[in-house]
Amino acid sequence: MENQIAVESLEIERKYEVPVAAELPHGAEFAAIGLDAANPAVYELKAIYFDTPEGDLARLRMALRVRSGGKDAGWHLKKKSDAGNKETLWPASAEMPEAVVALLHDRLGPAAAKIGPIAELQTARTVIRLSDASGREVIELADDRVRALCRTTGVRRAWREWEAELLPDADVELLDQVEPVLFTAGAAPSFSPAKIARAMGRLVGIAEARGAGAEQILALQQLDEADREAARRLES
Numbered sequence: 001m002e003n004q005i006a007v008e009s010l011e012i013e014r015k016y017e018v019p020v021a022a023e024l025p026h027g028a029e030f031a032a033i034g035l036d037a038a039n040p041a042v043y044e045l046k047a048i049y050f051d052t053p054e055g056d057l058a059r060l061r062m063a064l065r066v067r068s069g070g071k072d073a074g075w076h077l078k079k080k081s082d083a084g085n086k087e088t089l090w091p092a093s094a095e096m097p098e099a100v101v102a103l104l105h106d107r108l109g110p111a112a113a114k115i116g117p118i119a120e121l122q123t124a125r126t127v128i129r130l131s132d133a134s135g136r137e138v139i140e141l142a143d144d145r146v147r148a149l150c151r152t153t154g155v156r157r158a159w160r161e162w163e164a165e166l167l168p169d170a171d172v173e174l175l176d177q178v179e180p181v182l183f184t185a186g187a188a189p190s191f192s193p194a195k196i197a198r199a200m201g202r203l204v205g206i207a208e209a210r211g212a213g214a215e216q217i218l219a220l221q222q223l224d225e226a227d228r229e230a231a232r233r234l235e236s
Contacts, residue, residue: 005091006099012084013165014175016187017223020160024128024143025185033177035130035138043070045123049196050096052114053152060107063196064100064115068092070125075100080193119199120149129167130178138170139178147234148199157199157227158234162187191220198227 027037047067051057057064061080067073075090075097090097104112126143142163149156164178192198197206203220212220 015190016162022186038129043125045069047121049119122147156231158230
């Protein structure tokens with residue numbers, strides 16, 4: 001297979017829990033804070049995530065997936081940091097790009113040979129892009145309805161979340177301006193750092209490793225049970 005050109009970006013976003021019946025805010029709510037909302041676009045996304053059985057990539061705060069559908073179909077490798085997620089994207093292909101294979105061997109050594117699928121996610125995504133007074137797009141809002149299967153346990157989960165992502169060269173303070181609008185619509189900050197962590201049922205373990213208190217641990221346990229129950233309802 002020929003090497004394929006990769007594209008790198010820094011992803012800065014905030015995630016929110018939302019009730020099932022919540023409505024993504026409309027143009028008037030954003031116009032009140034000086035932003036113009038484009039018409040919604042709807043995508044059907046499918047993603048397969050990869051890691052070793054021991055979770056070597058997760059321990060490095062990395063996630064590897066191949067996604068179909070939407071504006072960025074292809075192979076994605078994410079590396080989380082306090083500044084945001086560094087994301088490298090390779091074009092879609094039936095097999096894992098050679099550059100990804102080489103990178104995995106560089107980061108994981110012999111453990112890279114054990115990389116395989118660990119989860120499948122199907123996401124119905126509604127996207128609204130927000131522009132400033134000059135017409136420049138500054139924030140992308142995504143309303144995601146997710147159905148996930150953890151391949152290692154067979155557990156299915158389903159949930160809804162909103163994401164507000166800062167677009168290139170936009171001021172991070174715009175996320176602060178948008179957040180109250182989302183809160184008014186029923187959103188609340190999410191405890192989930194990433195979809196794959198939630199799909200794998202890892203939120204409690206991550207919180208415990210960070211020294212979270214008993215109240216947050218209980219809230220995450222309840223969140224996971226709610227995700228499982230939502231999946232059972234969808235399957236029935």
